[in-house]
Amino acid sequence: MGIPRFLLASLFVLTSVSCSTPDRGQNGNVRIVRDNYGVPHIYSDTESGLFFGAGYAQAEDQLENLAKNYLRAAGRLAEIEGELSLPQDILVRAFGIPEQARAGFAELDPDVRIHFESFAAGINAFINEHRADIPVWVKEVSPEDGVALALYSNLMFTLPHCERDLRTAGIEYIRLAGMEAGARAPMASNQFAVGPNRSETGAAMLSMDPHLALHGWTRFYEVHLSGPDLNVMGATFLGLPYVGMGHNGRVAWSMTVNSPDLGDVFALELNPGNPLQYRGPEGWEDISSTIESLGVATPGGIVNRKNQFLKTRFGPVVAQGEGVAYAFSIPRIESSRDLRQLYDMAKARNVDSLRAPIAEQGLPLFNILSIDTAGDSYFISSGRVPVRDTRISSKTIRPASEQWAEWMGYHASSELPQSSGDQSGIMLNTNSGPASVCADPQLSSDNFPPYMIGDAPNSRSRRLRELLEANSSISWEEMRQYAADTRVELADRVIPPLLEAIGLLGDNFAGDQNLLSQCSQTLRDWDRHTDIDSRGAIYFVQIGQHPRIQVLLSEGISDPNDVFQIMVEAAKETIDEFGSLDAPWGDYSRLQIGELDLPCAGYGGNLSPALRPTRGTLRGGRRIAEYGTSYAMLVDFSGRARAMSILPFGQSANQDSPHFADQAPLYSQGQYKPAWFHRDEVEANKSREYSLSF
Numbered sequence: 179m180g181i182p183r184f185l186l187a188s189l190f191v192l193t194s195v196s197c198s199t200p201d202r203g204q205n206g207n208v209r210i211v212r213d214n215y216g217v218p219h220i221y222s223d224t225e226s227g228l229f230f231g232a233g234y235a236q237a238e239d240q241l242e243n244l245a246k247n248y249l250r251a252a253g254r255l256a257e258i259e260g261e262l263s264l265p266q267d268i269l270v271r272a273f274g275i276p277e278q279a280r281a282g283f284a285e286l287d288p289d290v291r292i293h294f295e296s297f298a299a300g301i302n303a304f305i306n307e308h309r310a311d312i313p314v315w316v317k318e319v320s321p322e323d324g325v326a327l328a329l330y331s332n333l334m335f336t337l338p339h340c341e342r343d344l345r346t347a348g349i350e351y352i353r354l355a356g357m358e359a360g361a362r363a364p365m366a367s368n369q370f371a372v373g374p375n376r377s378e379t380g381a382a383m384l385s386m387d388p389h390l391a392l393h394g395w396t397r398f399y400e401v402h403l404s405g406p407d408l409n410v411m412g413a414t415f416l417g418l419p420y421v422g423m424g425h426n427g428r429v430a431w432s433m434t435v436n437s438p439d440l441g442d443v444f445a446l447e448l449n450p451g452n453p454l455q456y457r458g459p460e461g462w463e464d465i466s467s468t469i470e471s472l473g474v475a476t477p478g479g480i481v482n483r484k485n486q487f488l489k490t491r492f493g494p495v496v497a498q499g500e501g502v503a504y505a506f507s508i509p510r511i512e513s514s515r516d517l518r519q520l521y522d523m524a525k526a527r528n529v530d531s532l533r534a535p536i537a538e539q540g541l542p543l544f545n546i547l548s549i550d551t552a553g554d555s556y557f558i559s560s561g562r563v564p565v566r567d568t569r570i571s572s573k574t575i576r577p578a579s580e581q582w583a584e585w586m587g588y589h590a591s592s593e594l595p596q597s598s599g600d601q602s603g604i605m606l607n608t609n610s611g612p613a614s615v616c617a618d619p620q621l622s623s624d625n626f627p628p629y630m631i632g633d634a635p636n637s638r639s640r641r642l643r644e645l646l647e648a649n650s651s652i653s654w655e656e657m658r659q660y661a662a663d664t665r666v667e668l669a670d671r672v673i674p675p676l677l678e679a680i681g682l683l684g685d686n687f688a689g690d691q692n693l694l695s696q697c698s699q700t701l702r703d704w705d706r707h708t709d710i711d712s713r714g715a716i717y718f719v720q721i722g723q724h725p726r727i728q729v730l731l732s733e734g735i736s737d738p739n740d741v742f743q744i745m746v747e748a749a750k751e752t753i754d755e756f757g758s759l760d761a762p763w764g765d766y767s768r769l770q771i772g773e774l775d776l777p778c779a780g781y782g783g784n785l786s787p788a789l790r791p792t793r794g795t796l797r798g799g800r801r802i803a804e805y806g807t808s809y810a811m812l813v814d815f816s817g818r819a820r821a822m823s824i825l826p827f828g829q830s831a832n833q834d835s836p837h838f839a840d841q842a843p844l845y846s847q848g849q850y851k852p853a854w855f856h857r858d859e860v861e862a863n864k865s866r867e868y869s870l871s872f
Contacts, residue, residue, distance in 0.1 A: 233300025
């Protein structure tokens with residue numbers, strides 16, 4: 179359900195709205211200017227006003243998605259989505275996110291607490307103004323809801339580290355019983371910085387490109403906050419007040435998921451005489467047990483399901499075997515210091531001053547890459563990395579009964595992989611491990627414990643380095659082209675042996691020589707990209723999806739007839755579905771929202787995703803984009819800062835809004851829109867403005 183058309187129409191002429199909010203000692207006015215793409219530029223003389231406006235704007239554009247994020251973080255999503263979301267609610271409750279959020283909010287610094295209070299007040303102001311037009315399940319929110327969402331985000335990013343260890347041991351647990359769509363989607367990203375010595379203008383540039391699910395809790399929201407001590411533009415998750423990645427006119431920073439091992443599974447040997455005790459290093463230790471009711475939406479209304487939660491000092495019990503229980507341990511998931519870090523990063527005046535908030539290690543993980551107007555750059559594979567005894571691998575389940583198996587604190591920021599770059603003027607990361615960032619010998623894996631370094635170079639890092647190193651004078655437009663590059667590296671490894679095998683058949687082949695020739699020619703003519711008009715890409719993907727092709731390529735091709743059989747089957751499927759072997763890629767790859775159905779560039783296959791790694795679910799023979807570039811921004815520091823950015827759909831989730839899907843045509847082709855930052859250009863490109871009294 180979206181905001182009705184008549185209400186949206188009234189918002190376009192709105193000039194002043196009076197909002198009743200809790201008195202935080204800094205009441206006043208906030209001005210919101212919407213640009214031609216609906217992005218809110220929020221101006222206030224106080225930070226209370228700034229974050230009040232931020233909350234109001236998010237609610238205006240994405241109220242239901244924002245409210246769902248808060249329900250996720252409260253472990254209450256099943257109350258509106260039903261049985262499918264119950265496993266996730268159980269998981270959130272098992273980690274005690276709601277309780278930790280309440281405790282964490284009380285511990286926030288006073289200024290940060292005011293930010294969350296003001297943000298929640300802005301959301302509630304919009305809810306109360308439009309109560310009759312929004313779903314009944316959308317309730318007023320509290321400042322603690324924002325803190326809970328930050329902790330939930332930490333949990334979702336770090337949980338896979340524990341899941342992997344449990345899966346490797348062949349043990350299933352509650353989360354594997356079923357999760358909401360998107361929660362288990364890949365978490366990847368690209369980022370690269372170009373120094374003044376490699377830039378056409380002689381100024382630094384940076385590209386940020388997170389790859390997450392396009393829907394659900396990872397949907398990004400773009401905002402510009404301009405206040406007395408803060409002027410920042412970039413992206414945040416719905417329900418959070420701070421910009422996570424972006425620029426402030428002096429510094430630009432981005433993040434990609436990194437791979438230090440942040441989580442462990444501890445095996446708890448249960449007391450045969452008391453299943454609520456396990457063996458610790460000094461004897462039996464207690465397991466706390468609580469029973470909670472979880473609401474689940476059904477056709478007959480909400481029903482309550484009781485669930486037992488078992489918790490230990492290591493973390494929650496997530497699985498049990500005969501005489502053994504298993505607990506997940508994740509670094510300081512109760513910490514809310516990451517909220518302070520994002521705020522302080524946004525105020526940094528250069529790369530050097532950005533280091534201090536990063537060193538606080540508020541965020542649980544992420545490669546952070548930054549560059550400033552002077553051309554100084556900085557990379558760190560950050561995170562709260564546990565110090566471990568390495569007598570067993572960090573990927574092995576650890577015995578809770580042994581003192582040596584326990585964590586010995588966390589590595590200091592100074593001990594983590596980091597670099598200020600080298601003489602090349604290029605720094606990059608594609609979830610590919612610190613050693614691929616630049617040639618700095620400090621980033622060698624030999625310098626760090628094995629659990630701190632992960633991920634070898636991948637197809638995206640190899641392609642991106644090839645593009646950047648081949649160009650000594652990189653232009654603004656080339657930055658965009660590189661960021662949205664769709665070349666499929668897998669084709670360089672697969673097509674030559676396929677064609678070689680076909681060539682070996684020669685005149686000895688007794689099958690359809692004409693079809694054989696068509697198959698070979700289609701692969702030769704394909705540009706090995708997945709732009710919407712690339713021809714041959716669909717046929718290649720059909721070959722790559724054949725269950726026997728990878729076996730043949732890995733073991734070697736002994737009989738060329740085997741290859742031809744695969745190529746023929748893939749050819750027939752392609753022709754039957756798309757009319758020809760060289761149908762354009764956009765006939766297969768689609769971007770859909772509402773009634774909009776567009777061809778979409780990019781390839782996100784598991785073996786060799788392109789720099790633009792679009793992927794999704796097959797429906798009716800078409801692949802519908804559900805994962806890939808979830809937000810992108812390019813920043814250039816030549817002259818005064820300028821930027822361009824893109825969201826997959828638009829700023830608003832209201833289908834009647836002109837900004838519901840106005841960015842989708844650009845996104846589908848790998849294009850960007852202007853990201854206006856300076857006051858004069860915002861004023862020159864505004865679609866409407868309004869003031870709020872708070």
